[in-house]
Amino acid sequence: MKNAVGSVQSALIIGGDSDIAFATCERLVRDRLQRLILAGRNVENLESRASALKAVAPAVSYRCLDLDVLDFDSHEAFTSEAFADGDVDLVIVAAGLLGDQARDEHDPARAIEVIETNFTGPVSLLIPIADRLVDQGHGTIIVLSSVAAERARRSNFLYGASKAGIDWFSQGLGDALHGSGVGVMIVRPGFAKTKMTSDLDIPPMATDADAVADSIIRGLRRQSEFVWVPGKLRWVMAILRHLPRPIFRRLPL
Amino acid sequence: MKLLSRLISDTESRNLPDDRLLTGWGRTAPSRATVYHPSSIDELASIIREPHRRGLIARGLGRSYGDPAQNAGGSVIDLTAMQSIHEIDLEAATVTVDAGISLHRMMQLFVPLGLFVPVTPGTRYVTVGGAIASDIHGKNHHVDGTFGNHVLRFKLLTSSGNVIDVERTSQPDLFDATCGGMGLTGFILTATIRMIRIETSMVLVDTERIANIDRLLTKMVEDDMRYRYSVAWVDTLAQGKALGRGVLYQGNHQNVANSEGPPELEGPKRSRLSVPDLVPASIVGTMTARAFNEFWFRKHPRLERESPEPLSAFFHQLDMVENANRVYGSRGFVQHQCIVPDGREDALRWILELLSRDRVPTYLVVLKRMGEGNGLLSFPVAGWTLAVDIPTGWTGLSALLDTIDEIVLDAGGRLYFAKDSRMRPELVKPMYPDIPRWREIADRHDPDRRLASDLSRRLGLRGS
Numbered sequence: 001m002k003n004a005v006g007s008v009q010s011a012l013i014i015g016g017d018s019d020i021a022f023a024t025c026e027r028l029v030r031d032r033l034q035r036l037i038l039a040g041r042n043v044e045n046l047e048s049r050a051s052a053l054k055a056v057a058p059a060v061s062y063r064c065l066d067l068d069v070l071d072f073d074s075h076e077a078f079t080s081e082a083f084a085d086g087d088v089d090l091v092i093v094a095a096g097l098l099g100d101q102a103r104d105e106h107d108p109a110r111a112i113e114v115i116e117t118n119f120t121g122p123v124s125l126l127i128p129i130a131d132r133l134v135d136q137g138h139g140t141i142i143v144l145s146s147v148a149a150e151r152a153r154r155s156n157f158l159y160g161a162s163k164a165g166i167d168w169f170s171q172g173l174g175d176a177l178h179g180s181g182v183g184v185m186i187v188r189p190g191f192a193k194t195k196m197t198s199d200l201d202i203p204p205m206a207t208d209a210d211a212v213a214d215s216i217i218r219g220l221r222r223q224s225e226f227v228w229v230p231g232k233l234r235w236v237m238a239i240l241r242h243l244p245r246p247i248f249r250r251l252p253l
Numbered sequence: 254m255k256l257l258s259r260l261i262s263d264t265e266s267r268n269l270p271d272d273r274l275l276t277g278w279g280r281t282a283p284s285r286a287t288v289y290h291p292s293s294i295d296e297l298a299s300i301i302r303e304p305h306r307r308g309l310i311a312r313g314l315g316r317s318y319g320d321p322a323q324n325a326g327g328s329v330i331d332l333t334a335m336q337s338i339h340e341i342d343l344e345a346a347t348v349t350v351d352a353g354i355s356l357h358r359m360m361q362l363f364v365p366l367g368l369f370v371p372v373t374p375g376t377r378y379v380t381v382g383g384a385i386a387s388d389i390h391g392k393n394h395h396v397d398g399t400f401g402n403h404v405l406r407f408k409l410l411t412s413s414g415n416v417i418d419v420e421r422t423s424q425p426d427l428f429d430a431t432c433g434g435m436g437l438t439g440f441i442l443t444a445t446i447r448m449i450r451i452e453t454s455m456v457l458v459d460t461e462r463i464a465n466i467d468r469l470l471t472k473m474v475e476d477d478m479r480y481r482y483s484v485a486w487v488d489t490l491a492q493g494k495a496l497g498r499g500v501l502y503q504g505n506h507q508n509v510a511n512s513e514g515p516p517e518l519e520g521p522k523r524s525r526l527s528v529p530d531l532v533p534a535s536i537v538g539t540m541t542a543r544a545f546n547e548f549w550f551r552k553h554p555r556l557e558r559e560s561p562e563p564l565s566a567f568f569h570q571l572d573m574v575e576n577a578n579r580v581y582g583s584r585g586f587v588q589h590q591c592i593v594p595d596g597r598e599d600a601l602r603w604i605l606e607l608l609s610r611d612r613v614p615t616y617l618v619v620l621k622r623m624g625e626g627n628g629l630l631s632f633p634v635a636g637w638t639l640a641v642d643i644p645t646g647w648t649g650l651s652a653l654l655d656t657i658d659e660i661v662l663d664a665g666g667r668l669y670f671a672k673d674s675r676m677r678p679e680l681v682k683p684m685y686p687d688i689p690r691w692r693e694i695a696d697r698h699d700p701d702r703r704l705a706s707d708l709s710r711r712l713g714l715r716g717s
Contacts, residue, residue, distance in 0.1 A: 001711035004281035004319060004587050004674035005651040009711070031651070032677065087325075087710070137307070137326030138284040138707075179274055181285035181325060222646060223584060 001089060002140065006220035007032040008089035012082050014067065014125060015095030017045040019194035020144060023213035024092060025049075029057035031217075036060055037082055039067035040095070069095045069121035070113070079128040090220075091129055092142045093122050093166075098196050101156050111158055118162035123169055130173060130182065138181040142216060143170040147190045147228070150237045153253050174225060185219050187212065189229040205230060268292060268334075275329060278578050279318040280585030281645055281674055284325030284707055288312070292334040294410070294442055300330060301440070302414055308705030309412070311436045313380030314355060317387065318588040319674030320707035321435045327705060330440065332382055338362065339443060346448045347405060352382030352441040357572075360564065361520035368448035369506070369564070371403035375571045375619075377521060382441040387671035388433035388631040390638075392482035392504075392568070395624040397449075399633060401432030407444035412703040416442070430694040433631035435670050437704045437714060438695050453516040455507040456482065456567040457559040462550065466497025466605055470598055470637075473501065473622050481505050482567070487618040488546040489608040489641065490539070497605045499620065500553045504567055512561070521565035527575040532582045537644040542614035580616075581644045587674055589643065589654055592623060593666035594636040600664035601637050604657050608641065611653055617642045629687045632669040640672065651675065670708065678712045692716045 002008045009032050013021045016038025025036060036053065038046040046064035054062060063085075067078055082088065097117035104110040126141065133139035148156055149163035167186060174184035191197065191206040212229045219227040228234040240248065270289045276282065291297035301309065307327030314333060315322055322329065336354035340347075346368055350359065356370050357377040363369070370377075372384070372391045379389065384400040385407065397403070406420040409431060417439075421428045431438045459480070463469045469485055477483045480503035487499040509516045571577055578586070593600045601620075608615060619640045626634040643650055658668065658680055667684035668676050682688055692715060696702070702715055709715055 001284075001320070001325070001707050002282055003711060004279060004585070004645060005654075007651060007675065009678075034678075134285075135326055137286055137324075138282075179285070181274055181283055218648075221648075221651065 001087070002138065003032065006223065008140070008220070009033060010035040010037075010086065010088050011090040011092065012037045012039065012088045012129075014039050014069070014091065014093045014122070016040045016049060016064070017042060018094035018096065018144075019196070019209040020189070020192065020212045021092055021094035022049055022052075023209040024216050025053055026056060027213055027217050028090075029053050029060050033057070033060055035063075035085065037063045037065060037088070039065040039078070039082065041066075041068055069125065070116050072121070072124045075124050076128050079125070079132060082129075083132050087136050088133070088139065090140045090142065091133070092144070093126065094144050095122065096144065096196065098159055101158055104158050114158050115162045115165070118159070119165035119169070122166050126169070126173060130177060133182040134177065134180045139183075140220065141170070141173070141182065141184045142219075143167070143184065143186050145170065145186050145188045147188050147233055147237060149188065151241050151248070154249065155253060183223065183225070185216075185224055185227060187216060187219070187227045187229065188233070190233045192229070205233060205236070268296070270328075275312070275315070275323045276585070277315060277317045277319045277322065277674065279587055279645075279674055280578055280581075280583075281587065282320055282707070284320070284323050286324045286327055286329040288329045288331050290331050290334050294335075294416075297330065297332075297335075297440065297442075298410065298414055300328075301410065301412060305703060308703050310704060310706040311382060311386070311440050313353065313383035314378050316376055316379045316383065318672045320711065321387075321670060321709075322383075323707040324705055325707055325710075332440070333380060335442075340445075341366070343368075346450055347445055348448060349443055349445040350381055351443055352385070352407075353380050355380055356384065357521060357523070363448060364451070364454050364520040364564065365518050367451055367518060369451045371397060371447060371449050372400040373568050375569065377565070377569050377572060381444050381446070382436075385432055385441055385444060386434060386436045388627065389671065390623065390633055392484045392502075392621065394633055395477050395483065395622050396481050398624060399432070399627060399631060401627060401631065403447045404432070405445045405447060407431070408442040409439040410442055411439040412699045412701070417698075426694045427698060429627065429629045429631075430691050432627065433629060433670075434691065434695065435630065435708060435714070436706065437709055438698055439704070449506075451506045451518070452509045453507045453512050454519045454564050455512065455517065455561045456504040456564060457507050457511070458502060458504040458557075458562050458567055459559065460553055460557045461501045462553050462555050463499050463501055465495055466499075466602060469497060469499050469501065469620065470601075473620075477503070477622050479503075483622065485620040486549065487605070487620050487639075488550050489605055489613065489615045489618050490543050490546050492609050496609055497602070498550060500550065502567070504562070507561055519563070521563075521569070521572075524573055524575055526573065528577060528579040530576070530579055530583075532579055537581055537614060537646070539612045539614045542616055545616055581642070582646065584645045586642055586644045587650065587654070588640060588672045589657065590638060590640040590669040590672040591657065591661040591666055592632065592634055592636050592638040592669070593661060593664040594634055597664035597666070598637065600660050600666065601639060603660055604639060607653065607657060611649065613641075613643055613653065614647055615641050615643055629691045630670065630685055632667065632671070634667070636666065638669075670712075673708070673712075676712065681712050681714065688714075689716075
């Protein structure tokens with residue numbers, strides 16, 4: 001069960017090898033977490049993440065589950081497996097693929113992979129997961145969206161479109177679940193220095209996995225529905241969202 | 254005919270179960286459950302016979318601060334429709350009532366007969382069932398003990414459908430496991446309670462402002478026994494030499510002999526004031542709290558003797574406005590109530606220092622001296638109990654309360670389940686060393702562990 005200050009006792013991470021998810025787990029296992037399920041494509045990576053966490057919190061029970069976000073047919077069975085040991089208080093959807101805009105916009109197969117990893121796959125997972133959470137009468141879903149979901153940008157509109165998709169789906173899901181005891185929190189980080197972005201130049205107002213994780217924990221404590229990292233991005237984007245296109249297009253974003 | 258059928262359908266619809274989000278009085282950690290509203294024992298028994306996927310738990314007026322009367326995804330049985338009086342024995346000063354009756358209703362009915370509830374918490378809107386399940390205490394714990402100490406017997410409907418007459422002498426195990434058992438041994442149906450005889454509905458109150466915690470503790474040790482009721486409000490935002498300054502309220506029931514004019518025996522009235530659900534979470538910060546604490550301290554006279562006050566004004570300041578819990582804003586609040594045994598006043602002082610150092614925005618901090626405890630899961634032990642309200646939005650709340658819990662544990666103290674909404678499950682066993690025996694008794698009467706609440710899940714109360 002979650003408690004009055006947003007601490008959880010069990011968590012399922014979709015994309016358990018994500019740096020942001022790992023940083024968040026480091027904080028959860030030091031708090032009230034008793035059971036952690038890491039799910040992802042590469043079980044070896046998950047296991048090394050789990051053993052790193054075990055060094056911090058040996059009393060927590062860890063489980064690594066093989067999950068292919070793109071294998072939609074497996075998602076129902078995966079969900080049953082993930083909920084087999086009891087209630088899941090918190091689900092974090094952290095699976096994501098940045099892609100390479102310049103290359104992918106001419107390669108439909110790669111473009112589809114970005115869209116499916118960031119949008120279709122998470123939707124396919126969130127539907128059975130949300131049903132399970134409603135059945136248990138409580139729970140929190142955290143979806144890692146992005147500041148890129150706020151407005152299409154020339155430099156990353158494929159990634160942005162996929163994040164916009166999952167962002168809007170999650171907002172609607174949050175409304176659909178209102179009153180069910182299940183809450184949805186959408187996290188919109190700016191550029192985060194993680195392994196996903198290790199090849200890119202670092203823009204201003206960049207953040208990192210630890211900062212995002214701190215914001216996620218604060219969001220849980222305050223029962224936030226939206227979390228921006230850094231927080232001031234919310235106001236920056238409020239302006240950028242409304243800039244006329246001819247101006248926006250010329251910005252070096 | 255039409256009217257009649259509408260009347261019938263109205264009564265039926267009132268009893269239909271509904272799915273609802275529930276929280277405790279602190280308005281935190283909501284969860285959804287199917288809520289049943291039985292109006293008779295037969296109806297309750299047939300509800301219990303149905304399968305319940307995620308178990309069931311009784312709920313009264315929802316005044317516990319955390320999650321003991323919630324059951325996420327499961328069933329919650331609201332027992333407040335059952336509030337009959339079965340027997341009044343004026344000679345023995347005992348009454349037998351349904352568990353769903355509130356202390357408010359009991360005072361309305363019995364104060365005019367010269368009978369007062371033996372124990373009342375800071376609110377009279379709690380049910381008798383809840384009072385037993387939490388084994389509540391009041392300002393008279395140092396003299397009269399807990400509510401359970403005044404219960405002669407009760408009927409318990411177990412999860413397997415048996416009705417057991419539980420008397421302290423004939424069923425000591427089940428009696429002790431149910432008093433303070435947070436509803437996890439069964440459904441209390443009726444209870445026979447020994448009341449306190451009163452001659453008037455007034456309390457003679459001595460009020461004194463006390464400059465700091467050391468004087469407060471000394472004063473409470475020195476003369477608590479001269480009063481049936483005693484409690485102190487503490488300003489945790491005061492610092493330095495004023496650390497733990499407060500206002501001490503001590504009182505006794507007024508007798509006919511010392512009252513002027515004809516004696517009054519008047520029950521309480523329901524408040525007409527209510528807090529709207531509009532308070533923004535942002536206004537309950539440290540500044541507001543400091544201003545309030547300063548005002549509250551100054552508002553009291555330095556010293557006032559034998560001031561007559563009506564029962565509700567003395568006992569139930571929280572009930573002056575309805576929905577007083579809304580003043581903390583939409584995010585709700587945590588009430589932390591701990592107890593440290595006599596001789597560990599150092600721990601108490603340390604806790605006050607932490608609250609003061611971190612400028613924690615507190616409004617309602619209550620210190621009370623407790624008498625001997627009852628064992629199993631009942632909260633009190635001989636010592637000092639401190640209850641603190643803190644809005645949930647305050648940053649650092651979780652870590653601070655965890656630190657305080659460690660101090661309490663180290664001092665051999667414990668936390669109160671009726672207030673808890675965030676303690677570490679690992680602390681339950683060291684704080685309640687009798688829990689293995691309680692688990693045995695609970696398992697004997699609920700072998701399939703059908704009785705479950707968010708509290709029991711969160712803290713693993715029933716064991717593995």
